[in-house]
Amino acid sequence: MLRFIVGRAAQSLLGLLVVTFVVFYAARLTGDPTVLMLSEMATREDAARLRAHLGLDKPLAAQYGLFLSQALRGDLGESTRYRRPVTDVLASRFPASLQLGSVAIVISLLIALPIGVYSAVNRGTLLDVAGRMLAVLGQSLPLFWLGLMLMLILAVWLGLLPAAGRGSAASLVLPAVTMGWATTPAIMRLTRSAMLEVLESEYIKLARIKGLSEWRVIWKHALKNALLPVVTFSVLLFAEMIAGAIVTETVFAWPGVGQLLISSVNNRDFPMVQGAVLLLSALFILGNFGVDVLYAYLNPRIKYGR
Numbered sequence: 001m002l003r004f005i006v007g008r009a010a011q012s013l014l015g016l017l018v019v020t021f022v023v024f025y026a027a028r029l030t031g032d033p034t035v036l037m038l039s040e041m042a043t044r045e046d047a048a049r050l051r052a053h054l055g056l057d058k059p060l061a062a063q064y065g066l067f068l069s070q071a072l073r074g075d076l077g078e079s080t081r082y083r084r085p086v087t088d089v090l091a092s093r094f095p096a097s098l099q100l101g102s103v104a105i106v107i108s109l110l111i112a113l114p115i116g117v118y119s120a121v122n123r124g125t126l127l128d129v130a131g132r133m134l135a136v137l138g139q140s141l142p143l144f145w146l147g148l149m150l151m152l153i154l155a156v157w158l159g160l161l162p163a164a165g166r167g168s169a170a171s172l173v174l175p176a177v178t179m180g181w182a183t184t185p186a187i188m189r190l191t192r193s194a195m196l197e198v199l200e201s202e203y204i205k206l207a208r209i210k211g212l213s214e215w216r217v218i219w220k221h222a223l224k225n226a227l228l229p230v231v232t233f234s235v236l237l238f239a240e241m242i243a244g245a246i247v248t249e250t251v252f253a254w255p256g257v258g259q260l261l262i263s264s265v266n267n268r269d270f271p272m273v274q275g276a277v278l279l280l281s282a283l284f285i286l287g288n289f290g291v292d293v294l295y296a297y298l299n300p301r302i303k304y305g306r
Contacts, residue, residue, distance in 0.1 A: 008292050012285045019281040020071065023274055024064050032056070033080055033268035054080065067274065076278070077271035081264065086275035090257060094279070096166055097249070097256035100175055101241040105234060107180030108187055113230070116191025120199065121218055131188065138185035147178040147251040164253035175252040179245060183237050190233055194226035201225075232291045239287025243280040 034050045051057045055066065070077060076086035119131035151174060155163035162171040198204060199222055207217050246258035253259065257276055264272035 005293060008289050012289045015285050016278075016282060019285075020068060020274070020278060021064070023277045023281075024067060025060065027265075027268075027270050027273045028060070030265060030268050033270060036268055037080060071278065076275035079264075079269055079272045081267050081269045081272065086271050089260070089272065090275055090279055093255060093257050093260045096254060097242050097245055097258065100172065100179065100245060100249070100254060100256060101238060103172055103176040104179035104241055105183070105238045107176055108183045108237070109234065111180070112184045112187035113191055116188040117195055117218065117223060119188070120192045120195035123196065131192070135185035135188050138181055138188075141181075143178060143182050143247050144251055146181060147174070147248060150174050150178060151252070164251075166255050175248050175254050178251075179241055179248050183241065186237070187230060187234060191226065191230050194229050195222060198222045198226045232294055235294060236287050236291045239283050239290075243284040243287075 032051075034047050034054070034056070038047060038050060048057070055063060058066075067077070074087065076090075078084065079086050079089055082089050115131045115134065119128045122128050151163050154161045154174065161173050162168070163174075165171055199218075204217060204222055207221050208214075212221075242257075244258075245254075245256060246261060248254065249256045249258035250262050257280060261273065261276040261280070263269075264276060
C-alpha cells in the first residue's frame with residue numbers, strides 16, 4: 001500500500017511539473033503584456049525598461065527556471081494587473097470557487113442518488129426510462145446555454161433570483177444549480193449501475209429471504225455497498241468542479257478563480273495565469289490522488305503495487 005501511495009505521489013508531482021511547463025510557454029503565446037500596460041505615448045525605451053522590470057527581457061528558459069524556483073518556495077510572483085502577490089489574489093478568490101463547488105456537488109448528489117436508486121430498483125419501468133432520458137438530457141445541454149436560460153427565466157423574466165455576482169445566498173442558487181446539473185447525469189448513471197450489481201448479489205437475496213422489509217434492504221444494505229464507487233467518483237467530481245468552473249463563473253460573474261483566470265488571459269497577466277492554472281491543476285491532480293488512495297482504503301480487496 002505504501003509503495004502504491006509513493007508511486008502515485010511521484011506521478012502527481014511529475015504531472016504538476018508538466019503542467020507548469022505547458023502553461024508557462026502557452027501563456028506567452030498570447031502576446032506581449034507591455035503593449036496593454038503602456039500608453040500610446042510610451043517610447044521604445046519605456047517598453048524596454050518595463051520588460052526588464054518584469055523579467056521579460058531574459059530568455060524563456062531562464063524565465064521558466066526562475067518561475068519554477070520561486071514556485072517551489074511558494075512565491076508565484078506579482079500580478080501585473082493587480083500589483084499584488086499572485087498568492088494573495090488567489091487566496092481572496094478561492095473561497096468563492098470552493099463555496100460554489102461545495103454547494104453544486106451537494107445539489108448533484110441530492111438529485112442523482114434518489115433517481116439512480118429508484119431507477120435501478122424499478123429497472124425497465126417507465127420511471128427507469130425517464131431517469132435515463134434525464135441523464136442523456138443533462139449531458140446534452142451545453143453548460144453555458146443552461147446557465148443563460150436559467151438566468152433569463154428565473155432572474156430576468158420572473159425576477160426570483162439575482163442574475164449574477166456574489167452577494168446573498170440567493171445569488172448562489174443559479175450558478176450552483178447549473179454546475180450541479182452538469183455532473184448529475186454521471187453520478188446518477190453510476191449509482192444505477194452500482195445498485196443493479198449489488199441487488200443481484202447473494203447477500204441481498206439472503207436479506208430478502210430473512211424477511212427484511214424492502215425499504216431496509218434497498219436503503220440500508222444495498223445502497224451502503226453501492227456507495228463505494230459513487231463516493232470515490234464524487235470526490236473526483238468535486239475537484240473537477242472547482243477546477244472546471246471557468247464557464248459557470250464567467251456566465252454568472254462569480255468572483256472565483258475561474259473568472260480570474262479568464263480576465264488574466266485577456267490582460268496577458270502571465271504571473272496570474274500561471275498561478276491560477278497551477279492551483280486548479282494541483283486541485284485536479286490532488287483529487288485524482290485522493291480518489292485512488294481513498295478507494296484503496298475503502299476496498300481492501302483491491303491489491304496495488306503488483
